[in-house]
Amino acid sequence: MIAGLRRGAxxxxxxxxxxxxxxxxxxxxxLGADLRVPTATASLSITAYLxxxxxxxxVSGTLGERWGRSRTVVAGYALYVAASLACILATSWTVFLxxxxxxxxxNAFTTPLLLAxxxxxxxxxxxxxxxxxxxxxxxxxxxxxxxxxxLAAEVDWRLAFGGAAVVALLLAVVGIPGGAGPARSDxxxxxxxxxxxxxxRLGVVAGIGWGCLAGLNFLLxxxxxxxxxxxxxxxxxxxxALGVTGVLTARLIGGAVDRIGPRRCVLTGxxxxxxxxxxxxxxxxLWAVVTLWALAGVCSQLVLVGVNALVLGTGGRNGGxxxxxxxxxxxxGTAASPVALTPVYHADPLVAFLAPAGLLAVAAxxxxxxxxxx
Numbered sequence: 001m002i003a004g005l006r007r008g009a010x011x012x013x014x015x016x017x018x019x020x021x022x023x024x025x026x027x028x029x030x031l032g033a034d035l036r037v038p039t040a041t042a043s044l045s046i047t048a049y050l051x052x053x054x055x056x057x058x059v060s061g062t063l064g065e066r067w068g069r070s071r072t073v074v075a076g077y078a079l080y081v082a083a084s085l086a087c088i089l090a091t092s093w094t095v096f097l098x099x100x101x102x103x104x105x106x107n108a109f110t111t112p113l114l115l116a117x118x119x120x121x122x123x124x125x126x127x128x129x130x131x132x133x134x135x136x137x138x139x140x141x142x143x144x145x146x147x148x149x150x151l152a153a154e155v156d157w158r159l160a161f162g163g164a165a166v167v168a169l170l171l172a173v174v175g176i177p178g179g180a181g182p183a184r185s186d187x188x189x190x191x192x193x194x195x196x197x198x199x200x201r202l203g204v205v206a207g208i209g210w211g212c213l214a215g216l217n218f219l220l221x222x223x224x225x226x227x228x229x230x231x232x233x234x235x236x237x238x239x240x241a242l243g244v245t246g247v248l249t250a251r252l253i254g255g256a257v258d259r260i261g262p263r264r265c266v267l268t269g270x271x272x273x274x275x276x277x278x279x280x281x282x283x284x285x286l287w288a289v290v291t292l293w294a295l296a297g298v299c300s301q302l303v304l305v306g307v308n309a310l311v312l313g314t315g316g317r318n319g320g321x322x323x324x325x326x327x328x329x330x331x332x333g334t335a336a337s338p339v340a341l342t343p344v345y346h347a348d349p350l351v352a353f354l355a356p357a358g359l360l361a362v363a364a365x366x367x368x369x370x371x372x373x374x
Contacts, residue, residue, distance in 0.1 A: 009174045010121065013073070013114045014134045016080070016167060017107040018214075019141035019148075021050050021334065023160055025218045026146035026236040027153040034157070035093045043338045046218060048097045050335030053104030053111075054328045061112035061324020066188045069113045069320065070176055076109035077172035084165035088158045112324035117176055119312045119319060125258065128309055132254020135305040140243035146217055150236025194321030201367055202311050203329030205266060208364040209303035211333025212356035213273045213296055214242060218338050219352060220280065220293060222345055228286050238290055245297030253301045262306035267365050269302025274361025281353020303364075 024031055024045040032042035064072035083106055086099035115134065122130040145160075152160040217239045224230045224238055246253075257265050276296045280289055311326045312319060337356075345352035 009171055009176055010114050010118045011134055011137055012167075013077075013110055013171055013176070014137045015141035016164070016171065017053070017111040017141065018138045019145045020080070020103050020107055020164060021046065021053065021331070022141070022145035022217055023149045023164065024157075026150040026221050026232050026239060027157050027160075028218075028221075030153040030157055030232060035090075035096055037093050040342060041093075043218065043342055044097065045100055046338050047335050048100040049104040050331050051104070052101045053108050054330075054332035054335055056105050056108035057112055057324045057328035057331065059324070060108045061116065061327075062189050062194055062318060062321035064109055064113040064324075065116075065318060065320040069117050073110050073113050073117075073176050074172050076106045077168045079106035080110075080168040081165045081172070084161045084168065087161045088165075108324075108328075112327050113320050114176065115308060115312070115323045115327075116320035127312065128257030128262070128305065129251065129254035131305045131308045131312075132250045132252075132257065132301070135253070135301050135308065136243075136246040136250035138304065140247050144240050144243055146221065146239040147236035150232040150234075153232050189318040189321055193318040194325045196322075199311060199322045199325050200329070201370065202307050203326040204367050205270075205364050206303070206307045206326050206330035207333030208359050208367070209266070209270055209273070209307065209333075210300065210330045211337045212277065212360045213269075213300040213303065215334035215337045216277065216341075216353075216356060217242070219341055219345060220289075222342075223281075223289075223349065224286075226349075227284075228289075238293065241290055241294040242297035242300065245294040246301045249298050249301065253298070253305055256302075257305050257309050262309035263368065264306075265302045266306035266310070266368060269299040269306065270360050270364040270368075273299030273303065274357040274359075277360060278354055278357035281350055281357070 024042070028039050028042040028045070031045060032039045035042070080103055083099050083102035086102065087096060090096035090099055115131075118130055118134055119127060148163065149157060149160045152158075152163075221235050221239060224235045230238065253265070273296055276292045276299060280292045280296070283289055283292070307326065307330075308323070311322050341352050341356070344355065
C-alpha cells in the first residue's frame with residue numbers, strides 16, 4: 001500500500017509546481033489592492049515564483065541525483081510548506097515576493113526529480129502514457145490554480161496558499177519510490193553532463209511551447225476582464241478549460257507519443273497551438289475563446305509530453321539533470337511571458353497574441369528541426 005501511495009505521489013507532485021506558479025494569475029487586482037501595489041506590479045508575483053524556479057532547475061536535477069531523489073524531494077516539499085506560510089503571513093509586497101521566490105526554489109528540487117523517478121518506475125514502452133498522465137496533472141495544476149485563486153479571493157486570497165501548504169505537507173509525508181541514498185552507484189554526475197546540445201535545444205522548444213500556450217493564462221485573464229467583463233471567479237473558471245482538456249486527453253496523447261513518436265507530436269502541438277493562440281486574440285465571442293483555449297490544452301500536452309519523452313531518451317545517465325535543464329528553460333519561458341507581453345497587451349492586444357502564435361508555429365519547429373539535422 002505504501003509503495004502504491006508513493007507511486008501515486010509521483011503524479012500528484014507534478015500538480016504542485018505549476019499550481020504554485022499560476023496561483024496568482026486570476027487575482028492580480030485583489031492581490032495588488034491588499035498589498036498596496038498596482039495591478040501591473042502585482043503581475044510580478046508570477047515572475048517572482050517562476051524565475052527562481054527556472055534558474056535553480058539549471059542545477060537542481062543533478063544535485064538531487066547526487067543527494068538522492070527521495071530525500072531531496074521531501075526536503076523540497078518541506079521548504080515549500082514554509083514558503084507558503086510566509087506568503088500567508090506577509091503584510092508587505094517585498095516580503096510576499098521573497099516568499100514567492102522561496103516557493104519557486106523549493107519546487108525546483110521536486111519537479112525534475114519526480115519526472116526522472118517516474119521514468120525509472122515504468123516500462124519503456126509505456127513511458128509516453130505515464131508522461132501523458134504526469135503532463136496532464138501539470139497542466140491541471142497551472143490552469144486550476146487561477147480557479148482556486150479566484151474562488152479563494154472571493155473570501156481571502158491567502159486561503160489558496162494555505163491549501164497548497166497542506167498538499168505539500170501530505171506529499172512530504174508520503175514520499176516517493178526509491179531510497180534516500182543517491183540514485184546512482186557509479187559516481188556523482190557532473191553538472192556539465194546535463195548541458196548537451198540536444199538537451200538545450202529541447203529546452204528552447206519547451207520554453208517556447210509552454211510559455212506561448214499554457215503560460216498565456218495571465219494574458220487571457222486580462223482579455224476576459226477587459227473585453228468580456230468577467231470577475232475573478234469566472235475568469236478562473238474559464239482558464240481551467242485548458243487543464244481539463246489536458247486531463248481528459250492524457251491517455252490519448254501519451255498513447256500517441258508511444259505510437260507515432262514524440263517528435264511528430266511536438267511539431268503537431270506547436271503548429272496547431274500557434275493557430276489557436278492567434279484566433280483567441282482575434283475572435284470576439286466568449287464561447288469561441290473558451291473552446292479554443294480548451295483545444296490549446298491538447299496542443300500544450302502534445303508539446304510537453306513529447307519533449308519530456310525526447311529528453312528522457314537523450315539525458316543518458318544523468319536523467320534527472322537533463323530533465324532539470326529542459327524544465328528550467330521551459331519555465332523561464334513561462335516566467336518571461338508576463339514581463340514581455342503585459343506591456344505589449346496594453347499597447348496593442350492583438351499583437352500580444354500574434355507574437356507568441358508566430359513563435360509557436362515557426363520558431364519551435366525550426367529549433368526542433370535543427371536538432372534533427374545534426
